[in-house]
Amino acid sequence: MSILTEISTFLQQGRANNVKELVSKALEEGNSAQQILDEGLLSGMSVIGEKFKNNEVYVPEVLIAARAMNAGMEILKPVLISSNSKAKGKVVLGTVKGDLHDIGKNLVKIMFEGKGIEVIDLGVDVAPQVFVDTAIKENANIIACSALLTTTMTMMKDVVKEAEDRGLKGKVTVMIGGAPVTQNFCDSIGADYYAPDAASASDTALQICQS
C-alpha cells in the first residue's frame, strides 16, 4: 500500500494521530503537499462522503474523518501556503439565521480549504445582512449558506434578496446547501448554485473562483 493510500485509509477510520504522522512522513519522503492533499486526505474524504450519501456510514464516522483531515491539514497548510503564492478565491460561509447546526458547514469549510480557497467563517445563526456586509468588505467571490432545518432554510431567500438589493447580482455568487435543500428550492429562490454535498460544493466553488 502506498503511503498516500494509507493516509486515505487512516482518515476514513478517523485515526487523526496516524494521519498526522503519515502526512509528515510523506513530506519527508519527498511527496508534494498538493499530492498528499489530493491523493491522501481529499481522496479519503470523498470515499467517506460517498458512503455517507448511501447511508453506509453516519454522522459520527464523517465527523471523526473530518477531524483526521484537519489534523493532516495542520501539517500541510504551512507547506501549501509557501508553495502556492495566493488563495484561489474567497468564500464567506455560515449557517443561516436561526440555524445552529454547523456540522455540515464545517465539513464544507474543510473541503474548500482543501481546494486552496480562503474561507471567512461567520459561524452559525448568521443574518442575511452580515453575509452580504462581509462579502463586500472582504471582496469575496462567493457567499455560501448552510441550513439543516426546513424551518430555517427559507432564510436563504433573504440572503439572495439582500445580495441583489445591495447590487451584488452577477458579482458575488450565492451557493446553498444542507440536508433539506434541493435544486428545486435553489431555483425557486433564485440562488446561483446548489451543492448536494461538501465535495461537490468545493468543486463548484473552485470553478466559480477560477472563471
Place this chain on the structure above:
Amino acid sequence: MLRLKLIACKALYREFCLLTAACNNFVDVTYLKQGLHDTPKLLNQALQHEIDKIDSGDDIYSYYPRFGRDFYAILLGYGLCSNGIIGLRSKKYQLVTPKTDDCIGLLLGSSRRYKDYFAQHPGTYWYTPSWIENAYTPSEEMKNRLLKEYTEKYGEDNAKYLVETELMLKNYKRAAFVAWDELPFIEHEQYAKRAAEYFGWEYDRIKGETGMLEDFIGGRWDERFLVIPPGKMIEADYEGNIIRTAQ
C-alpha cells in the same frame, strides 16, 4: 364515522394512542420507529412501502377491506420531516397530512405557534414524552451512555470529541418540554428539567394543544392540512404552505 388508516411516527406514539382511542372515527394505526428523519430517503421509502401495501390490500398491519368497508383516506402522522414525505403518493386512496415542518408544531397545536417560538428562541432542544421514550434526547445519563458506546467504537479521544460536537452543546441554549394536560408525565418533565440544569440551559415548560391532531384524525381537514387525491404526489412548497399537491 370515517374509516381512516393512519401511518405515524413513534415520536407521536402516546399522543396518537390517546386521541385515536377516543376518536369518533375508526382509526387503524401503524407506527414506524422514531428517527427515520435522520435518513430522509429511508423514511420516504418506508412510508411509500406502507402506502403501496395498503393500496394493494396486503399490508399485514392494516385492516383488509371487506364487507364493503374500505378506508376513506390514508393519514400521514408526520410533518415535512427533512423532506421525508416529498414524492409520496397512493394509487387508491386520498392522502392527508398536516402542513407543518415536524412533530413539534403538531404537539403545540399549530405550525404558526411553533415557528413563532422558534424565531424567538433559536437553539431550543425539544423534549416530549414520546421523544424521551423513543429517541435520543440530551441528558447527563444519555451523554455518558453515548460516550461509552463511542469509546468502544472509535476510541476514547474520538469519543470525547464526538460527544461534544454531536450533542452540539456549544450551540443549544434552552430545553423546552411540551406538556399536554391529558398526558401528565412528571417523570419526563423532571428529566428535561434536570438536563437543562446539567447543560446550563434555560428551561421552559410549554403547554401543548391537542386540537390540531384531534382535527387531523377527526376528519376536519381545513387549510392546516393537505388532502392529496389518489394518484397525485406531495411536493414541497416554498411560498409558506410547506407542502402542496404536485400538478
